[in-house]
Amino acid sequence: MISIFPSLLNGAVITLQLLVFSMFFGLIIGLIFAILRINKNPIINKFAYGYSYFFRGTPLLVQLYLIYYGLANIEFLRNSFFWVIIKEPYWCAIIAFSLNTGAYTSEILRSAFQTIKKGYIEAAQSLGVTKKITFYRIQLPIAIKQSLPAYGNEIILMLKGTSLASVITIMDLMGEARKVNVLTFKPFEAFITAGIIYLFITFIIHNIIKYLEKKYGFQT
Amino acid sequence: MELLSFGDTGWGDELFFATLMTIAVSIAAMAIGFVFALIFTPLKLSKNKSLNIIGNCYTTIIRGVPELLVIYLLFFGGTGAAMYVASIFGYDGYIEINAFITGALAIGIISGAYSTEVFRGAILSIDKGQFEASKVLGIKKYIQFYKIILPQMLRLSIPNLSNVWQITLKDTSLISVTGLVEIMRQSYIAAGSTRDPLFFYSVAAVLYLMLTFLSMKLINKLEIKYSKGY
Numbered sequence A: 001m002i003s004i005f006p007s008l009l010n011g012a013v014i015t016l017q018l019l020v021f022s023m024f025f026g027l028i029i030g031l032i033f034a035i036l037r038i039n040k041n042p043i044i045n046k047f048a049y050g051y052s053y054f055f056r057g058t059p060l061l062v063q064l065y066l067i068y069y070g071l072a073n074i075e076f077l078r079n080s081f082f083w084v085i086i087k088e089p090y091w092c093a094i095i096a097f098s099l100n101t102g103a104y105t106s107e108i109l110r111s112a113f114q115t116i117k118k119g120y121i122e123a124a125q126s127l128g129v130t131k132k133i134t135f136y137r138i139q140l141p142i143a144i145k146q147s148l149p150a151y152g153n154e155i156i157l158m159l160k161g162t163s164l165a166s167v168i169t170i171m172d173l174m175g176e177a178r179k180v181n182v183l184t185f186k187p188f189e190a191f192i193t194a195g196i197i198y199l200f201i202t203f204i205i206h207n208i209i210k211y212l213e214k215k216y217g218f219q220t
Numbered sequence B: 001m002e003l004l005s006f007g008d009t010g011w012g013d014e015l016f017f018a019t020l021m022t023i024a025v026s027i028a029a030m031a032i033g034f035v036f037a038l039i040f041t042p043l044k045l046s047k048n049k050s051l052n053i054i055g056n057c058y059t060t061i062i063r064g065v066p067e068l069l070v071i072y073l074l075f076f077g078g079t080g081a082a083m084y085v086a087s088i089f090g091y092d093g094y095i096e097i098n099a100f101i102t103g104a105l106a107i108g109i110i111s112g113a114y115s116t117e118v119f120r121g122a123i124l125s126i127d128k129g130q131f132e133a134s135k136v137l138g139i140k141k142y143i144q145f146y147k148i149i150l151p152q153m154l155r156l157s158i159p160n161l162s163n164v165w166q167i168t169l170k171d172t173s174l175i176s177v178t179g180l181v182e183i184m185r186q187s188y189i190a191a192g193s194t195r196d197p198l199f200f201y202s203v204a205a206v207l208y209l210m211l212t213f214l215s216m217k218l219i220n221k222l223e224i225k226y227s228k229g230y
Helices: A006-036 A041-059 A058-075 A074-079 A089-114 A118-126 A131-146 A146-168 A174-185 A187-216 B011-043 B050-065 B067-088 B099-124 B128-136 B141-177 B183-194 B197-226
Strands: none
Touching: A006 A041, A006 A089, A006 A146, A006 A174, A006 A187, A006 B099, A041 A089, A041 B197, A058 A089, A058 A146, A058 A174, A058 B141, A058 B183, A058 B197, A089 A131, A089 A146, A118 A131, A131 A146, A131 A187, A146 A187, A146 B067, A174 A187, A174 B050, A174 B067, A174 B141, A187 B050, B011 B050, B011 B141, B011 B183, B011 B197, B067 B099, B067 B141, B099 B141, B128 B141, B141 B183, B141 B197, B183 B197
16 A cells, blocks of 8 residues: 555646646636626627536536547647647646636636625725726625635535546546556555545645635625 | 437437436436435434544545546445455355446445435424424424425425436446446447547537436426425
8 A cells, every 4th residue: 555655646746737727727717707697798698608508517528528539530620739739638638627617617706796795886886986996806806705615615526527637548646546456456445545645635625715714705 | 410310320329328328327326325315414413423423424535535436446346345245155256246336326425425415404404493393292203304304304405406416417427437338438439430529529418418408497397396385
């Protein structure tokens, strides 16, 4: 059990990399689509809704396969410079995870935007604050603070989601555990050790979010 | 379009049966999850410290590790464990556990953890007066649970259970790694033999969207039906 630990830890580093990258891009995508969702234009609105409906209604595995196997099928993508990115399973996984978590994040942020009390915006308007500043200085900070608990859950869900990267040949924590299982025929040692590492990461994320909630949490 | 035709030339009938398989696994997993939830919810709510810890361990561990890990553990470890148990009883042959059973059990264990949390929340939101009133009337503990608490708990948990159902439905796609021919596995085979992954994975995505859409409609109807009078 001790001898397999270093290789699993190497895998855990890849898992954390995937998580950090996809959470970063996912947050940007989520923010953009949340803003599109609260837009009054029905076409923009519907487009953002369709995006989140598709990515929340289909399994992550389908999305991953669509991007990893499916995009390579399109001729002009293969000839364009995008091919440098989508031929790497690592970047395919990050694209799929980012789009997936972006959809969930946009829903979290949208509901946070919609639960902001009207009084704040009206107060800003009556003080003559411009719309742009109202958004950046009042709506956005409140929305981010309100969505912290839900976003913490999303990070943990995504951590579990990154294990799918092992299916497309990435040697993340799950991939390393599978390799150990194949090499040693000891499924219990391999997967339970990997499970403990996953639980440990979950535990740390959970506590960081709890701390942030306590420090920056928004009381209404 | 002819790729989707029924019969020997197309993949329509294969994908249709694969969809049925996905539905069957999801329902079986949900049912197994209910059994787990009905066992662990009382443990989580119990005043006994050690029973409490068992209940909390189950939900925390299962919700903290990837779904794929549970599936792999049961798939690779299940055969060994079953053979070990059989060897105690004096049977030394090779035992192979059906992929359907392994998959449904793995997803069931996962959905059970989520259902446990849902049931716990529902029981906690039942008015305390109900427990007290039944106690005053001298109703026995288990009759109180089956006749008073359980029906209310089920009604209150329908909206959240619909979320669990959606998660379960999507999780079944992970069973494809063990070789059970459901939507994901079938599209993988079809994509491999026709070299058209984009088309077949899009079909798979549409099938999953249809399943989630239809089940949402159905659950909404159920919710309206059972919230009559409230």
